[in-house]
Amino acid sequence: MQPIINSQISELKESATLSINQHAIKLLNEGKNICHLGFGESPFPVPDPMQTALRENSHRKQYITGKGLPELRKAVADFFQTQFGYNYTAENIFIGPGSKEMIFQHVYLLEGPLMVPSPSWVSYGPQAAIRSKTFIPIPTDINNGYRLQAEELDKTFSNHIFPQSILILNNPNNPTGSVHLPEELSDLAEVCRKRRVIVISDEIYGLTKFGKKPFEGIAKYYPEGTITTSGISKAFSAGGWRLGFAMIPHELDEIVPALSAFVSETFSCVSAPVQYGALAAFKNYESVRNHVELCRDIHEAAGEFLHQRFLEIGLNCPKPQGAFYLFPDFENFKDKLNSRGIHTSTALTERLLNEAGVALLPGSDFYLPDEFLGVRVASVDYNGEQLLKDFPVSTKLNQELKASLFPKLADACARIEMWLK
Secondary structure, rough: OOOOOOOOHHOOOHHHHHHHHHHHHHHHOOOOOOOOOOOOOOOOOHHHHHHHHHHHHOOOOOOOOOOHHHHHHHHHHHHHHHHHOOOOOHHHHHEEOOOHHHHHHHHHHHHOOOOEEEEEOOOHHHHHHHHOOOEEEEOOHHHHHHHHHHHHHHHHOOOOOOOOOEEEEEOOOOOOOOOOOOHHHHHHHHHHHHHOOEEEEEOOOHHHHHOOOOOHHHHHOOOOHEEEEEEOOOOOOHHHHOOOOOOOOEOOHHHHHHHHHHHOOOOOOOOOHHHHHHHHHHHHHHHOOHHHHHHHHHHHHHHHHHHHHHHOOOOOOOOOOOOOOOOOEEHHHHHHHHOOOOHHHHHHEEEEEEEOEEEEEHHHHHOOOOOOOOEEEEEOOOHHHHHHHHOOOOOOOHHHOOOOOOOHHHHHHHHHHHHHO
């Protein structure tokens, strides 16, 4: 029997980030020497208090309310109030199987077109496609670090009037590592307020912002219209645990019963032991703070190393300010690459993998024209567990020392440089 498959699904491709990871792992298992800069998984172990809590609660087998463990929702609300000044309350927080799923639930539930800055994370567009939702990538400028500007957002409405629209703002950003400035968020908030935009602020990398100044999200400037999502995949290195959450402002209370019903008919609830594991981090953040901040500092050092090397090689690349990604482009080498038959970012990454052994993702996966020779680099190809022991916390790091700390990253840069000659 030939099955008839929903065309919205049959036309989807596997997530580009997951696909490159599986391909790189296959090559590594075959004995190939690959520098794996294609997949953004934190290389560090999960903090010990979270692991202990997971083990101690492994006997818990009961269903939990669809919104999530009440103690965890309260702890998340308190944590985000203390750390970022947000005023979400526990009754408007939903715990889900990853922030990716919580974003999808809102994309499916809310009416209106979905807008994202370009470049943006690979899964937003396919999620809109599943819902048959109009998807609008908004071009940004490398001179602003690819950060969405208020005038760029407002221009989207010049030929359209929407009763309601949705903007996903990933901050800190994947794929660029950029972090929005407070004044940019304030200006974006004014446009969103004027244009009836509901913002989904994807802050999964919020705790990985570099530097001493605390992270600020758009909810600080647009609290009435911002749904904030986050989770434990990145800062807490627990991607495989699959726990994220969405925080809904009381001004959008009508979403809560609708989302409760949607959750009850889809994933029901998140694994109980995992929720208790997350509770250990959010209820007593001081027990994991040093671990999280050391991981952040290592991410920063890796990003700084790659950024400087990319500039030395001759690539254009904004300096990363958070997360663990960079977005260099090879536009300065366009003529040389064209002469080799390379005219697209897709061809560029295929050739770099096959000829130099460096796995990257093409800019076209992030809603940029394929003719633009941009690539996404994940700066996490190193032994995180070992680096937590060896990282010289009190030492000023020069490029030579960073190269010794991140040998695979240094090797990747050397391969790219040689391949370009």
